[in-house]
Amino acid sequence: MTAPMKVFVLKHVFENVPNLKEGAYQFSPTEEHFNVPWKMCVGRKNGYLSHFLDCDQPKTTEWSITIDWEVRLISIGGKIDRRNSELTYESSRNYTSLGRKEFIEWKDMETKFMTDGNITIESHIRIKKMTGIAKKKLRNFDSKMNIFSDVVLTVEDENFYVSKLFLASQSTYFESLLSKKQRGSKKPEIKLDGCKSEDFQNFLELIYGESPIDDETIDGILQLADMYNAGIALKKCEEFLIRYSVKTLKEKLQIAKQYDMDNLKDGVLSRIKNVAGIRSVLSYDVSEMDPSVVAALLQKALSYLP
Known part of the structure; x- marks a missing residue:
C-alpha cells in the first residue's frame, strides 16, 4: 500500500534578488496541491531576507490546514540552511501568508547562498490536518x-x-x-x-x-x-x-x-x-x-x- 500522506515540495529560483527594494516582495508561481493553491515569496526587510509560504485558498467557506513546513535555502555548492516549523492556516484569519520576517541576514544570504543574483529555495510540506477543503475525486463513478x-x-x-x-x-x-x-x-x-x-x-x-x-x-x-x-x-x-x-x-x-x-x-x-x-x-x-x-x-x- 502506497503511503497516502499529503506531502509535496515547492521549489523556485528567485532571480535578481539584489534588486529587491526595502519592503518589496518577489513571488514564485502558484501551484495547486491537494486542491489548494500555494506559493512562496521572499522579501527585503531591515537587513534580513524574509520568506513566507502563502495559502491562496478562497475564504468563501470555513476551512483550516495544519502543516509541517521545512524550508531549505540551497547554495550552488550544495550547502543547505534548514528551518522547520508547524503552521496553521485558517479562513477566519486576515492573513494566509505565514513564515519568517527575519529568515536570514541579508549579508549572509548574499555571501553564502546567492549565485549571480539568484537564490534557490525549497519548501517541503506535509499536511497534518485539513478540514473544509473538498477532496478531488480520484476516480469517477458518474x-x-x-x-x-x-x-x-x-x-x-x-x-x-x-x-x-x-x-x-x-x-x-x-x-x-x-x-x-x-x-x-x-x-x-x-x-x-x-x-x-x-x-x-x-x-x-x-x-x-x-x-x-x-x-x-x-x-x-x-x-x-x-x-x-x-x-x-x-x-x-x-x-x-x-x-x-x-x-x-x-x-x-x-x-x-x-x-x-x-x-x-x-x-x-x-x-x-x-x-x-x-x-x-x-x-x-x-x-x-x-x-x-x-x-x-x-x-x-x-x-x-x-
Whole structure:
C-alpha cells in the first residue's frame, strides 16, 4: 500500500534578488496541491531576507490546514540552511501568508547562498490536518461510466455506476444484495441508506485500487467497510492506521476495539514504553476498554515498578 500522506515540495529560483527594494516582495508561481493553491515569496526587510509560504485558498467557506513546513535555502555548492516549523492556516484569519520576517541576514544570504543574483529555495510540506477543503475525486463513478457498469447505486441522490461482479468480489454484503436482484434487460438501480455520498465515493475509490485514505477520510471509510463486510478494505485501513496515521494512540486503541483490529492493537501496545504512555491511552471508564488491552497495560505498569 502506497503511503497516502499529503506531502509535496515547492521549489523556485528567485532571480535578481539584489534588486529587491526595502519592503518589496518577489513571488514564485502558484501551484495547486491537494486542491489548494500555494506559493512562496521572499522579501527585503531591515537587513534580513524574509520568506513566507502563502495559502491562496478562497475564504468563501470555513476551512483550516495544519502543516509541517521545512524550508531549505540551497547554495550552488550544495550547502543547505534548514528551518522547520508547524503552521496553521485558517479562513477566519486576515492573513494566509505565514513564515519568517527575519529568515536570514541579508549579508549572509548574499555571501553564502546567492549565485549571480539568484537564490534557490525549497519548501517541503506535509499536511497534518485539513478540514473544509473538498477532496478531488480520484476516480469517477458518474454517468460517464454507464457503458462499463451493470448496476447503479444511489446514495443521497448521487448515482454511482459500478460493476456488480467486482463489487460482490470485494464485499459479502453486496454479494448477497446483488445476487437477489432479478436478471433483466434494465440495469438495476439500488438506493443505499445509512451513509454519506462522500464516504461512499471514498470507499469505492479504495476498493477500486486508489489511495483515498487519510486521517480525515478514514472514519467514514471504516464505517462502510465494516457495514459492507469488505475485508480487503478493512485491512488497508488497518495498515494505514499502523503505518501512517497521526491519530493518538488512545484513538487507535478505540478504533482497534470497535473494528476488531488485533494488529493495530498490538502495534499501539508495542509503542507504549513508560507510565506516561499508559496514562495517555487510559479512558476515564476502564470498563469501556478492551479487557485484553487493560490487562496488557497493567502488566506493563507492574514492569515499571522499582
